[in-house]
Amino acid sequence: MIKTDICIVGAGPVGLFAVFEAGLLKMRCHVVDALPMVGGQLSEIYPKKPIYDIPGFPEVLAGDLVKNLEQQIAPFHPTFTLGERVEELEKQEDGSFVVRTSEGTGIACKVVVIAGGLGSFEPRKPAIENLEHFEGKGVNYMVRDPEAFRSKRLVIAGGGDSALDWTIYLSGLAKELTLVHRGTTFRGAPESAEKVMTLAEEGKIKLLLKSNVTNVHGNGKLNAVSIAVENDTDYTLETDYLIPLFGLVPKLGPLENWGLELEKNAIKVDTFDYSTNIPGVYAIGDINTYPGKLKLILCGFHEAALMAQSAYNIIYPDKKFVLKYTTVNGITELA
C-alpha cells in the first residue's frame, strides 16, 4: 500500500501544480493518471500548440509548460502511478481514505484531490458486436508492451496517426500484420503514411483500404475477425490480436459513483476552498464547477493554492496555517 498525505487524481497541469502548492506546506503527494504520461490534455491533445494566457509566459508550448511544471515540483518528490485509472474511494474509520486503481494499486491518504479534467482518457471503441467479450483476450485498445505482440498475427484498425505509427513499429515484430482502414488515403503525418505504403508494397504488411472490421470470432480467445469491404463481399481473417486504434476520449467514469454532487459531468465545489460535499475530498481544475467557472489552466492553478491551505488544516490539525512568500526562504525540499 502506498502511503501519502494527499492523493491527487489526474496528472494534468492542475494536478501537477497542486503538488507544488502542497509541497510548500510540507504535504506529500502521490499522483495517479490513466494516461501513461503526465500533462493531461496538454500532452494528449495539443503538446505542440502554443498557449498565450499563462501569466508571465507571452507564449509557451503546451508540452514545454508540462516539462516546466515537472521541474517546478521535482523538489517535493511526488510519486506517480501512471497508466492506471482511479476507481474506488474507501473512507476509513479514522477519517482517512484508501484510493484504489483499475490495477488494484492502493493509496492510503488523508486528503483526496480530484484534478481529473474532463475525465480519464479512454480509448474510443468501434461498434462491433461482442467486442467487449474479447477485451484482454485478443482485443487491445492500447499498446502497452509491444513485446507481447512478437511473432503474433495482428490486425490493426484505424487510419489516424497512432494507427500508422504502431503499424510501422509493430511491423518489425509481428509475424503478420494487417492494417484495416475505412478510407482510401491517409491524411495524417505524410512521412508515416508513405512509410506504411512502402511496407505494404514490399509485402511486409497487408493493407486493406475501404474496409472495416465488422465482427470478432473465437472461443474465449480471439482467433479471427470479419472484414467488410466497400462494394465487395465480406471475408474472415485469422488473427491472434485485434488492435483498434481510434484515439482517446475523456470520460468521467468511476468518479460518477463516489457520491459527489455533480452538475453536467462536473463536480460541485465550495469556492472557499474547492472542497466537495465529501469532507477531505477536493476538486480542482476542469473537473469542478461553480458559478462563474472558467475552464482555464490559470483558474485551476488558483484553485490549487486555495485547496492546499484548506487541506493543511486536515493534515496538520494542530498547526496554524501561515502564508509565507516563496521569496522569503525559497522552497524547502521535502526529504
Next chain:
Amino acid sequence: MEDTIKIYVEHEDGTRQEVEAPTDMGLSVMEILKASEYDIAAVCGGMALCATCHVEVIESGELPELSDDEANMLDSLPHATSASRLSCQLRLAPALDGLVVRLKPEA
C-alpha cells in the same frame, strides 16, 4: 434577414429542429450549435483536435473541402462515415443555408 441562414438538427426519430445562424460573425456550425444549447463538448475549442463536435451531414449544398487536419481526425474515428464532418470546421456562410446534420456525440 439577410445575414442569417437556417440549419437543421435531425434527431434520432427523424424530426428536425431549426437553428437560425448568422453568417456575418465568423462563427462555425459547432459554435452556433453550442450556443443553441446542443450537447456538444467541443473540448478543443474548434481546432480539429478532439472530434467531440462530430456531425453527420444529411443534406447540404456545397461544403468546404476537408482540410488534412480534419480528414486525419475523421480517419481516426470508429463511427465516422463518408458523410461525417467536424462541425467546428464548417464556417457559417450563405452556401450552408438548409444544412441538415445529425449530432454524433459518441464520435
